[in-house]
Amino acid sequence: MLVTAYLAFVVLLASCLGLELSRCRAKPSGRACSNPSFLRFQLDFYQVYFLALAADWLQAPYLYKLYQHYHFLEAQIAILYVCGLASTVLFGLVASSLVDWLGRKKSCVLFSLTYSLCCLTKLSRDYFVLLVGRALGGLSTALLFSAFEAWYIHEHLERHDFPTEWIPATFARAAFWNHVLAVAAGVAAEAVACWMGLGPVAPFVAAIPLLALAGALALHNWGENYDRQRAFSRTCAGGLRCLLSDRRVLLLGTIQALFESVIFIFVFLWTPVLDPHGAPLGIIFSSFMAASLLGSSLYRIATSKSPGQESPVESFIAFLLIELACGLYFPSMSFLRRKVIPETEQAGVLNWFRVPLHLLACLGLLVLHDSDRKTGTRNMFSICSAVMVMALLAVVGLFTVVRHDAELRVPSPTGEPYTPEL
Structure with a gap:
């Protein structure tokens, strides 16, 4: 199993690199990519957002293993997961309103604080403390997938007045690097937990400095914005x-x-x-x-x-x-x-x-x-x-329902709707 895992990882990583390199060579650079002001603005956003994503992914590989390490039964671990999912639902319902009321920048800083507390709860073997941690994780997840994007869109359109069509380019690049960060986070988690022998709690501790840095950069570099509630x-x-x-x-x-x-x-x-x-x-x-x-x-x-x-x-x-x-x-x-x-x-x-x-x-x-x-x-x-x-x-x-809807056809490289042969 060990050899299979490493071999699969190498093959998949090589395949990804090959596809991305070939795609990048064929992709022409757009006007947005050469605009210095836009690139600086993107960088300010990515610095904070990517740190937040990296901290989130770093915790994923060893969550179940940590609970198992604390000698909880599988049924108890399942309840912990259910608690996390339930809190994500509850906080997700009110996240948009909370972000509008509190402010997008403050919400991103709040994410850093709550997720850091969530990580700290993993140091405890107390089941109730771990349940609280899962609830904090649900709140943090809701903020991660609402506050950051809302802050960026408002700044992009209202403060900098960049073209609306540049927004998908930013999030497409963010989605790509999100995958890259996830791959790197798995290797980093393996390094601190196993290669360095620090145990399954180590990735959660390692995520705290990333969260702290993300919150500090947002606090220092970002402006606050609100929206009509x-x-x-x-x-x-x-x-x-x-x-x-x-x-x-x-x-x-x-x-x-x-x-x-x-x-x-x-x-x-x-x-x-x-x-x-x-x-x-x-x-x-x-x-x-x-x-x-x-x-x-x-x-x-x-x-x-x-x-x-x-x-x-x-x-x-x-x-x-x-x-x-x-x-x-x-x-x-x-x-x-x-x-x-x-x-x-x-x-x-x-x-x-x-x-x-x-x-x-x-x-x-x-x-x-x-x-x-x-x-x-x-x-x-x-x-x-x-x-x-x-x-x-x-x-x-x-x-x-949508097969004849021209709006839902993927654009071809020439800009014309692409209709697959059926």
């Missing part, structure tokens, strides 16, 4: 109306809930499946992220042109395929959400999307350990397969 009830009501009135949005939400709930369950399952076979968890995680990066690269190339449980190797390969699918899925969903959901209703609609998503994941984790471990894991993978089939049916339904 929209009542939480209006945000939810508007999102629900949009969800129910447009069949495309409803199908998109169904796909997201089904697919991403399986991903959340996978995040819980991969460690107990592979760890007993001596898998290097940090390298395994980096391989997953490299597979996801490869999927994203394939997506960009495609759009720019006309499990058995007995073998750990087979399980690892299956997990890599899941991450490859994630790399294809997330940029595709991002494109569809921008086209299908009105910008004014996106916050409310996405809040409604997340509710069934996290509920399905929580129910899956609770049911998982209601039976024998081996049988429960096998049954859960079977259920996840069925859920993915349902997601596929929803994809077919969405394709049927």
